[in-house]
Amino acid sequence: MMQLSPKLAKxxxxxxxxxxxxxxxxxxxxxxxxxxxxxxVVVIALIASPHSPRGDLIFLEAGNITDVLRQVSExxxxxxGMTFVILxxxxxxxxxxxxxxxxxxxxxxxxRAPLGMSSAMIxxxxxxxxxxxxxxxxxxxxxxxxxxxxxxxxxxxxxxIGVRGLARWLTSNTNIDIxxxxxxxxxxxxxxxxxxxxxxxxxLVAIALAAVLSKTVFGRYVRAVGxxxxxxxxxxxxxxxxxxxxxTMTGLLxxxxxxxxxxxNHQGNPNSGVAYELDAIAAVVIGGTSLMxxxxxxxxxxxxxxxxxxxxxxxxxxxxxxxxxxxxKATIILVAVWVQRAGKDAT
Amino acid sequence: MKIRFVALIVVLxxxxxxxxSGSTSKKYFVAFSQCNNAEPYRAAQNxxxxxxxxxxxxxxxxxxxxxxxxxxxxxxxxxxxRQKPDLLIVAPNERTPLTDxxxxxIAAGIPVICLERDITQENYTTFIxxxxxxxxxxxxxxxxxxxxxxxxxxxxxIVEMRGLLGVEAExxxxxxxxxxxxxxxxxxxxxxxxxxxxQDNARARMLEILRAQPEIDMVYGHNDxxxxxxxxxxxxxxxxxxxxxxxxxxxxxxxxxxxxxxxxVLAATFYYPLCVDKAVEVGERxxxxxAFHPDKKYTLQPKLITPENAGEMYGKLTF
Numbered sequence: 190m191m192q193l194s195p196k197l198a199k200x201x202x203x204x205x206x207x208x209x210x211x212x213x214x215x216x217x218x219x220x221x222x223x224x225x226x227x228x229x230v231v232v233i234a235l236i237a238s239p240h241s242p243r244g245d246l247i248f249l250e251a252g253n254i255t256d257v258l259r260q261v262s263e264x265x266x267x268x269x270g271m272t273f274v275i276l277x278x279x280x281x282x283x284x285x286x287x288x289x290x291x292x293x294x295x296x297x298x299x300x301r302a303p304l305g306m307s308s309a310m311i312x313x314x315x316x317x318x319x320x321x322x323x324x325x326x327x328x329x330x331x332x333x334x335x336x337x338x339x340x341x342x343x344x345x346x347x348x349x350i351g352v353r354g355l356a357r358w359l360t361s362n363t364n365i366d367i368x369x370x371x372x373x374x375x376x377x378x379x380x381x382x383x384x385x386x387x388x389x390x391x392x393l394v395a396i397a398l399a400a401v402l403s404k405t406v407f408g409r410y411v412r413a414v415g416x417x418x419x420x421x422x423x424x425x426x427x428x429x430x431x432x433x434x435x436x437t438m439t440g441l442l443x444x445x446x447x448x449x450x451x452x453x454n455h456q457g458n459p460n461s462g463v464a465y466e467l468d469a470i471a472a473v474v475i476g477g478t479s480l481m482x483x484x485x486x487x488x489x490x491x492x493x494x495x496x497x498x499x500x501x502x503x504x505x506x507x508x509x510x511x512x513x514x515x516x517x518k519a520t521i522i523l524v525a526v527w528v529q530r531a532g533k534d535a536t
Numbered sequence: 537m538k539i540r541f542v543a544l545i546v547v548l549x550x551x552x553x554x555x556x557s558g559s560t561s562k563k564y565f566v567a568f569s570q571c572n573n574a575e576p577y578r579a580a581q582n583x584x585x586x587x588x589x590x591x592x593x594x595x596x597x598x599x600x601x602x603x604x605x606x607x608x609x610x611x612x613x614x615x616x617x618r619q620k621p622d623l624l625i626v627a628p629n630e631r632t633p634l635t636d637x638x639x640x641x642i643a644a645g646i647p648v649i650c651l652e653r654d655i656t657q658e659n660y661t662t663f664i665x666x667x668x669x670x671x672x673x674x675x676x677x678x679x680x681x682x683x684x685x686x687x688x689x690x691x692x693x694i695v696e697m698r699g700l701l702g703v704e705a706e707x708x709x710x711x712x713x714x715x716x717x718x719x720x721x722x723x724x725x726x727x728x729x730x731x732x733x734x735q736d737n738a739r740a741r742m743l744e745i746l747r748a749q750p751e752i753d754m755v756y757g758h759n760d761x762x763x764x765x766x767x768x769x770x771x772x773x774x775x776x777x778x779x780x781x782x783x784x785x786x787x788x789x790x791x792x793x794x795x796x797x798x799x800x801v802l803a804a805t806f807y808y809p810l811c812v813d814k815a816v817e818v819g820e821r822x823x824x825x826x827a828f829h830p831d832k833k834y835t836l837q838p839k840l841i842t843p844e845n846a847g848e849m850y851g852k853l854t855f
Contacts, residue, residue, distance in 0.1 A: 242620065253618045260611045363702035366632040369657060382636075454606045454633040455656075461606070505615040508598040511573075 223477060223492045226525065230496045234503045247506055255384050259453075261498035262391040263288070263446045264465060265491070268472040269398050270439030272490045275473050276402075277435055278415040278482025279341035283330060283348035284443040285465035287323045289458065290356040291447025294319035296365035296457025299374035311373035320444040326352055327440015331433035341436075349466070356459035365457040381452030390449065394442065399487035411435060415482025471518075472497060475525040496525070563596040564823045567621040569613050571629035571653075572604040575733075576761070580787050581627065581651075581812050583855045588816040595823075606633035613637045617644050623819050626660075627651040631704070635659055647822050652811045653704070662818060662830040666809040668705050671784055671838045672712015674806050678840065679713070679754050680720055682780060682803065691722035692753035695745055697762035699733040709758045709784060726752070731762050738765030746773050757783040760793030760805055767801050784808055786841045788853030797846040807849065809836035 238248030247253055267284050274281045298315035306314070326348060333344045367374040380386065402408040410431045413421045422428055451457045476493030478485025500521060504514045568585060572578050582599055589595040600616070602609030609629050616624055617640060624646045628634035631654060639659035641648050650660035683692035694717075699706035717723055726749055729741035738757065746752070746769060755770075757763030763783030770776040786793045786807030793805040814834055821828045841849050 239619070247618050250618060253615075256611075256614045256618070260607075260614070263607070361701075364630065364632075366656070368632075369635070450607070453610070455636060456606070456630070456633050458606070458633075463605070501611075502615065505600065505612060506619065508600075511601040511603070 222529070223486070223489045226475075226528070227492045227495055227499075230499050234499050237503050237507060239506055248503060253502070253506075255388065257498045257502045258388045258391070259384050260502075261494050262387045263450055263453075264468045264472060264497075265391045265494040266394055266442050266446045266449075267439075267465060268469040268476075268490050268494055269394055269487060270435075270442035271466075271469045271473050272476070272478055272485060272487055273398070273402070273411055273435045274341070274439050275470070275478050275480060276411050276415045276482055276485050277432055278418065279334065279432070279435070280345065280470070280480075281327075281330065281436060281439050282342065282345040282466050283326060283352055284439060284446075284469060285462035286349045286352040286356065287326050287440055287443040288447040288450055288462035288465060289460065290326070290352050290359075291319040291323045291444040292451035292454075292461060293356045293360045293365065293457040293459045294322055295377075295448050295451045296367055296374070297359065299367065299377055300365055302373065306373075308373035308376055312377045315373075315377065316448060319448055320441060323444020323447060324437055324441040327443070328433065328437040330440065331436030334436065335429035335432040345436075353459070360457065360459045362459060364459075367451070367455045367457070369455070378452045378455050381449060382455075387449055387453065390445070394445075395487060395491050402487050407431065407434070412483055415484075417483070468497075471522055475522060477529045493525070496521070563594055564622040565619070566595050566597045566623045566625065566819065566823075567616040567619065568597060568599045568625040569602060569609055569616065569627065570599055571602045571609055571627050573599075573601040574604070576787055576791065577759075577785055577808070577810070578627065580789070580792070580853075580855075581810050584810055584812040585625075585816060587855050588813065592816070592820060602629050604629060606630055609634060610637045613641060617641050617646065620644070621646060622823055623647050623649065625649045625651055625815055625819065628653045628655055632656045649815050649819055649822075651815055658832065661822065662832060662834065664811045664814050664818065664834045664836070666811060666836045666838060668708035668808070669712040671806045671808060672709040672714075673716055674712075674838060674840055675709070675756060675782060675784065676713035676716025678782060678804055678806075679756060680716060680723065683723055683753060686753065689722070690720040693724055693726045693749070693751050694754045694756060695742070695749070695752050695766070696725055696728045697738045697741065697755065697757040697766055698728055698730045699758040699762070701730055706758055713756060731765065733759050733762065735761035735765035735768075738762035739769045742766040742769035743772065746770060746775060752779045754779060755781045757781065759783055760785045760787065760796060760802065763793070763802050763805070764796055782806075786839070786849065786853070788850055788855065792853070794841055794846050794850045794853060797841055797843060798850065800843075804840060804842045807839040807841055807853070809838065811836055 234248050235246065238246040241247050271281060271284065295315045298318050299311060302311040302314065330345055330348050333339055334341050367378045369375055402411065410426050413426055414428055414431050418428065450461060472493040473490050474480065475496055476489030478489060501514065504517065566589065570578055570582060573582065586597060589597045600612040602612060606629050610633065613626065614637060624641050626634065626638055626648060628650065635656040638648055638650065638655060639657065642659055647661045650663040652665055654663060654665060679694060680690055684690045686692065698710060717725065727745045729745060731737035731741050742765065755763065755766045757766060760783035763781045767776055767781045770779065780803040781801065783793050783802050783805045786805040788794055793802060796802045797805055814836060818830050822830065
C-alpha cells in the first residue's frame with residue numbers, strides 16, 4: 190500500500206488538528222534560516238551603503254526603505270500567488286501578461302467610461318472589470334490543468350501568449366495614458382500609487398495568505414497535492430478544486446498587481462510585465478520553496494522578495510553597472526538555493 | 537553549514553565594497569538615466585556623453601539602463617534622487633510614466649535635463665530635443681525630388697517601413713513625410729509595413745512585400761536598420777537596383793547609417809541629433825554657474841546625409 194506522508198496524513202485529518210502542531214511540524218530552524226538570509230543581506234547593505242553628505246547611511250533613510258518596499262510590491266504580490274502554485278508542484282508563466290492585461294483594462298475603462306458616471310463608480314467599475322478578467326484567466330488555467338490534465342507549464346505558456354495578444358488587441362497595441370488632471374483616471378492613479386496603498390496592499394495580502402497556507406484546510410490540501418499527488422488522490426482530497434482555486438487566486442493577484450502597475454506608471458501598457466513571471470519564480474525559489482512542490486512558505490517568499498529588492502537597491506546606490514547587477518543576481522539565486530539545500534542536508 | 541554562511545558574507549561584503557566607486561575627490565556627480573542601452577541610438581548617446589564629460593574632467597558620470605521598462609527606470613531615478621546628484625539627465629522611456637518621478641527629482645532640488653523625449657508636464661529644468669516632424673518632411677521632400685529626377689515628373693511607388701506604432705517618433709516621421717507627399721498624388725505609398733524599428737523584421741516584411749508588389753521605386757525606413765533590412769530582402773531577390781532605400785538616424789560607426797550611405801546601401805539618411813552635445817554644454821553651465829537659467833526648451837535640427845557629405849559626417853559622429 191502507498192505510504193502516506195505526514196503532510197498528507199495531516200491534510201486528511203483536516204482542521205481538527207490544532208494550529209500548534211503545524212508549527213512543530215515546520216521546524217523553527219527553517220523559519221530562522223529565512224529570516225537569517227534577510228538579516229545577512231541587510232547587514233551587507235549597511236556595510237555597503239554609501240553615506241549622504243550629512244554622514245547618514247542612505248540605505249537607512251525612511252524614503253529609501255519605502256522606495257524599496259514599493260518597488261518590490263508588484264512582484265511581491267504576484268510571487269505570493271506563485272508560491273501556492275509552486276507548492277502544488279505547478280508553475281504559472283502567464284502572470285506577467287495577465288498583469289499587462291489588467292493594467293490595460295483598468296486604463297481602458299477609466300479613460301473610455303461613458304459620460305455621466307461619477308468618478309467613484311468609474312474607478313469601481315475599472316477595478317472590478319480588470320481584476321475579474323485577470324481572475325478569469327487564472328480560473329481558465331486552473332480548470333484546464335485540473336480537468337484536462339495538461340501540464341501547467343504548457344497551459345500557462347499558452348495563456349501567456351494568448352493574453353498578450355488579447356491585451357494588444359484590446360488596446361490596438363498602444364499605451365493608454367492616464368493624465369494628471371482631476372478626472373476619474375487621474376484620481377485613481379494618484380490614490381493607487383501612494384506608498385501607503387501599494388505597500389499596504391502587499392503587507393495585507395502577505396499576512397492573509399500566510400494565514401491561509403498555515404491555518405486552513407485548504408492550505409494543507411495545497412501542500413498535500415504538491416507533496417504527493419497520487420497519494421492525495423487515493424486519500425480522496427479534492428485535487429481538482431484545490432488546483433483550480435490556486436491558479437484562480439494567482440490570476441486575481443496578478444490582476445491586482447496590474448492595477449497597481451497602471452496607477453504607478455500612469456498608463457495601461459499591453460506590453461508591460463515582460464519576464465515578471467521569472468522574477469516572481471526567482472523570489473519564490475530564493476525563499477526556499479521547492480519547485481517540486483510540497484514544501485515552502487509565504488514568509489520565505491516575502492524574504493526572497495525583500496532580498497532581491499534590498500540587493501538591487503544597494504547595487505544601484507553604489508552605481509554598479511546594470512549588466513553586473515544581473516550577473517550578481519544570478520549568483521544570488523544559485524547561492525540562496527544552495528544554502529537552503531545545505532539546511533536540508535543538515536536536518 | 538556555518539562555514540558556508542561565513543564564506544558567503546565575506547565574499548559578498550568584499551565584492552560590494554570593491555564595487556563602490558573609489559574616488560571621492562571634488563567631482564560633480566552627474567546621473568544619467570538612459571531608457572534602453574540596447575538601442576544603437578541610445579548606445580551612441582551614452583558613448584558621446586561619456587566622451588564629452590571625460591574631456592571636461594570634473595564630472596563623475598553614472599549611467600543607469602532602464603532596459604525599456606518604465607517601472608525599472610522609475611526605480612532607478614528614485615535611487616538617484618536618494619543619492620542627490622548635482623545634475624540628473626533623463627532620457628525617458630515613455631512620456632507619461634516618467635513624468636511624476638522627474639517631478640520628484642525637481643522637488644528634491646536636483647536640476648533635471650530631459651533628453652530627446654518630452655514628458656507630459658514640464659517637470660524638468662530644460663528639455664533638449666530634436667524635431668522628428670522636420671525629419672519626416674525632409675524625407676518626404678527627398679523622395680519627391682529623387683523620384684522626379686528618376687521619371688522626369690513626380691510619380692512612383694513607395695514602400696514604408698514603420699517603427700513601433702504609437703511611439704511619437706514614429707508618428708512624426710510618418711506624418712511629416714505624408715504632409716509633403718500629399719501634394720504629389722502621382723506618388724503613391726503602395727505598402728506600409730510595421731517592422732518595430734528592427735532590421736530582421738523589416739527584412740521579413742519586405743520579402744513579403746516584394747512578392748506582392750512588382751514595382752517599387754523607393755523604400756522609406758523610419759530608421760536606418762529597417763532601411764537596411766529592406767535592402768537585404770531586395771538583394772536576396774535581385775531587385776535592389778530597381779529601387780532606392782532611405783533611412784533615419786544617421787549614426788556614426790561601422791554599424792551606423794552613415795556607413796550604409798557610404799557603402800551604397802542607403803541613398804540617404806537623415807541625421808537625428810543625439811542631443812548629448814547640447815546637454816553636456818548646458819549641463820556644465822548649470823553645474824558651474826548657479827545664476828545660469830537655461831531655456832525651457834532647445835530644439836535641434838536634423839541634417840540630410842547623402843554620399844556627398846557622408847565621409848565628413850562619419851568622421852564627426854564616430855567616437
